[in-house]
Amino acid sequence: MTQRTTHSPTQRPTTELTGSELRTRVAAELQRTRRRSTTLTSAVDDDDLVRQHSPLMSPLVWDLAHVGSQEEQWLVRDVGDRPALRPDIDDLYDAFQHARSDRPTLPLLGPREARGYVSTVRDKVLDLLDHVSLEGRPLVEQAFAFGMIIQHEQQHAETMLATHQLRRGEPVLDAEPTPHAPDADSLPEEVLVPAGTFTMGTSTEPWALDNERPAHDVHVDAFALDTTPVTNGEFRRFIADGGYDQPRWWSRQGWEYRQRAGLRAPLFWESDGVTWLRRRFGHVEPVPAEEPVVHVSFHEAQAYANWAGKRLPTEREWEKAARFDPRTGRCLRYPWGDHEPRPEDANLGQRHLRPAPAGAYPAGAAPCGARQLIGDVWEWTASDFAPHPGFEAFPYREYSEVFFGPDHKVLRGGSFGTDAAACRGTFRNWDFPVRRQIFAGFRCARTPAPEETR
Structure with a gap:
């Protein structure tokens, strides 16, 4: 049962x-x-x-x-x-x-x-x-x-x-089915986040963990960010174009890992020669093109971004896109505002046991227009896990401090398996860049041409 x-x-x-x-x-x-x-x-x-x-x-x-x-x-x-x-x-x-x-x-x-x-x-x-x-x-x-x-x-x-x-x-x-994304076809591919300073981290969130503290001002140059996470359909095009076979898209460490591990596709994917199938909690099913890709490593995410002519966002960029409201000049607790997550805001708490289609949860959109920055899939960023300026370990060093350094990459936003109690706009996750069993995907960013920011 x-x-x-x-x-x-x-x-x-x-x-x-x-x-x-x-x-x-x-x-x-x-x-x-x-x-x-x-x-x-x-x-x-x-x-x-x-x-x-x-x-x-x-x-x-x-x-x-x-x-x-x-x-x-x-x-x-x-x-x-x-x-x-x-x-x-x-x-x-x-x-x-x-x-x-x-x-x-x-x-x-x-x-x-x-x-x-x-x-x-x-x-x-x-x-x-x-x-x-x-x-x-x-x-x-x-x-x-x-x-x-x-x-x-x-x-x-x-x-x-x-x-x-x-x-x-x-x-x-x-689990119950995911909601649809009725306006997904009309969404822009990217949103533009203007240059400027915002307050990263928090000094007021009562249950924030030590690596989220303290709040500090950060300048971020203008950048373009994918409106939604990269989907299975988009990632399949990377595979079909030989993305796993061309070292030019991979970092040196990423290519060494891809060869050593024999990577050909996201974890739990298999091809019958015609259709890509995936195993999901005991079910074997066709890979749904509209869902965000999940179970990819940092190296795979980075290779895809290079292939697409883009890059992964930095952690600063991700948090500014998720929290900064240019209309008020303040940072929100969540992309949609300060109230805690509702079912219509984000896919959290293993309510659906899968990512929702890209473009779902319009009520949870950030002020910049990006969707699904909270829930669905953890998003790899380009940043190493490092302390915020003024960091103090609390209540013990082993929660965060011992993991700081280039061995761990930062993930943001939570997944469909993350509970609302352990996810907010300032929450930081981290893992080895080779990890694939976690519920991780990504979205891309790019630095716009000067005329795009005028």
């Missing part, structure tokens, strides 16, 4: 809530987040839970116990100053102690024990939430630590969803 997914209701920003309303919101978000984790882990039997479906991913049962361990350490022990429940498993579920490929060999909690553990931790946390002060120190101000844990579990839910995509077997997840 397939499991249907759920999504977040529309909510007011946490900064607008009273103390009691904030506690109610946190409790609801904790419970909603756990329902998603439960859906993803109860959709398969115990054998599937403990199996490693790819050396790139942990067994699902590891992710489940890991979110409980982090919740215990940060909320029960640190925020609540209460006795440890399972200090003996701290090292087992420390993501820095053990590579994903090695985790199946560890003495992990079994499915029943893991479920019991995370349930016990959650009971302690909900009791704690009724009594702990939500002011007086940065870790608890505006319920930051609770928001951090909610986002952490939702990030692992997206990781578990990626594991489901790698899993072989009958479909076990279900």
Whole structure:
């Protein structure tokens, strides 16, 4: 029996809530987040839970116990100053102690024990939430630590969803159809974002993570940006034109990776000689031309952009396009405004289990006219993952600081598998440029000729 997914209701920003309303919101978000984790882990039997479906991913049962361990350490022990429940498993579920490929060999909690553990931790946390002060120190101000844990579990839910995509077997997840894009044919290919300064990052978003802070002014030259992400149909033309066989489109590192990995098409694509097919959560289906391409690496995205006579946008360009409103001169929380995502704004929370057609969600368009900057597919940018000026690690170095540098490329915007709690206009994701199992696509940019900006 397939499991249907759920999504977040529309909510007011946490900064607008009273103390009691904030506690109610946190409790609801904790419970909603756990329902998603439960859906993803109860959709398969115990054998599937403990199996490693790819050396790139942990067994699902590891992710489940890991979110409980982090919740215990940060909320029960640190925020609540209460006795440890399972200090003996701290090292087992420390993501820095053990590579994903090695985790199946560890003495992990079994499915029943893991479920019991995370349930016990959650009971302690909900009791704690009724009594702990939500002011007086940065870790608890505006319920930051609770928001951090909610986002952490939702990030692992997206990781578990990626594991489901790698899993072989009958479909076990279900979701409603995506909306149409009725005006897609009339949309311009590009939008122009004028030169100027905007405020990047945030110093006011209550649950923003350390790498999103602080807010700082940045000048960005004029640029043109694709109105929508690159589609499967467009990417097929790159393949048909021999894009995977011509090193001139690839960087040196990208070409070496393409040869080493034998890349011929996006991950999960196969050709029967006539039609391109893809595997999606257990379904094998023709590749839909109108959907944004997904499961491509940074190197593939960059090669396509070169072939198209364009480039990938920088992270600064992406965020300006997504947040800056030239009519008011201010930056928005989301492309559509300051209210949190509604179903008509963006494809988030595994509500559809696939990207929506390019041009969908007109209500979620940015002031510049670009669509689907939030949701559908994570978008590769040209930028290395680096700190904002004035960055301070909080509450621990291992969340962001240890990943800064040229080894990781920035992705922005979230995917259909990203929850609204873990996605906003300032949210930053990062990964190795060879990653393909993540729900990543891209859109292109270019530097316009001077006469285009007059």
